[in-house]
Amino acid sequence: MRKRSIAAITAAGIGAFGVYLSNRIMFMKLKDPKEIETREREAGFYDPDLYLQMIKKEVRIPSPAGYHIHTVFLEQKPGAPYMIFCHGVTETKINSLKYVSLFMKKGFNAVIYDHRRHGDSGGKSTSYGHFEKNDLKAVVDCLIKEQGESAIFGIHGESMGAVTMLLYAGSVEDRAAFYIADCPFSDLTEQLSFLMSKSPRPALLSKMALSLAGSFIFLRDRYQIRGVSPKKAVGQIEKPVLFIHSRHDGFIPYHMTETLFKMKKGPKRLFLPEEGDHAQSYVKNPEAYSKEVDLFLKEFFYAE
Structure with missing residues (x-):
């Protein structure tokens, strides 16, 4: 007994x-969404008034997992290619606006959205890319439905967003013209x-x-x-990938990106800036970051 x-x-x-x-x-x-907005506004990446004035369309996209994905289409130039931005864990789509600004200056339109359980999207749990990769496909499908089968787009992901993007490209569909993976984990x-x-x-x-x-x-x-292992998926990605990771990232070691870079076949570039902690490569190295993106686009996107 x-x-x-x-x-x-x-x-x-x-x-x-x-x-x-x-x-x-x-x-x-x-993170508190209001605190994210305050942080991004104080850093000069988010101007509420300017954001309100932007031409945009808000859409609630059905997720295959049974909730809605809050998505915003930002169009500055009809017919221009799009960039889809995938934010990191605990963040919201507002965190993507600094990248939106960077790519809009390069002639792109943009799509930002909240991952499941984040911001204004539904979903009860975070799966670090497992369910999120299918939500990304739903966002891609919506973009293609809006813009037509000839729509051209790239995808940028930060941290968990980069993992989501790599899992999507390597195990769901390799639909984008190119990918930019900023500080993902490899497994x-x-x-x-x-x-x-x-x-x-x-x-x-x-x-x-x-x-x-x-x-x-x-x-x-x-x-x-x-x-949930990008290193198992990255070998299946045929489209170009730019890998970015700060060498002094204390949350996800940069050697994980080096592993992914080595396992990726075909067109690719690697940028390992010295400055910045986790997800701070652009914040701490804006000019070098923009230059690396330009070199990548010139070699693998505009050259087509």
Whole structure:
């Protein structure tokens, strides 16, 4: 009787710990949208009045997972190519506006949207690219429906947005003319292991915790975290990819992008700026960033 009680208590404890760990991953605390707007406005990347004056169309795109994706089409020049922007985890589409400005100066129109569970989009959990890649396809489909089958577009992704983009291009459809992957991780399991390695707990405990979290995420959200792996998808991408990653990124190690670059076949470029922490390559190196994009576009896009 006592053994059964101990077993029951142990099972309950493991279950509670599994729920706690999976919650930490599935429901990472989001930034306050108002604080994001304030931060971007103070940095000079978001002007509310200018944004209101821009020619735009807001669309609620149905997600294959059963919610709506809040999307904004920004058109400065009819018939011009488009850039679709995928923001990082805990951010919103407002964070994409600095890149919108950069590419509009280069003659592009833009599409920004909120990932599932972020900003004004629906969805209950974050899956770091697994479900998000299918939402990106829904956004692409909507753009093509609006602009026609001849629509030309590139995709820019930052952090989780870059992972989403690479998974879309390598395992869903390679539909864009080119891709720009800014600071992606190469594999979710490896990324979580890296973050756990920074904690004081022993390595064995971290490995067991990750395995437990993965099991509970599968039970609760029906996907395997080991399947969220851009390095398994990048070899299937035929279109050009520009990989960008700050060397001093303390959240996602830049060597993950080096791995992806090496595994990508065909047309590609690599830019590893010295300045900036995670997702700060453009903020800290705006001129060099813009120049690298120009070189990439000249070699692989305008040359076509």
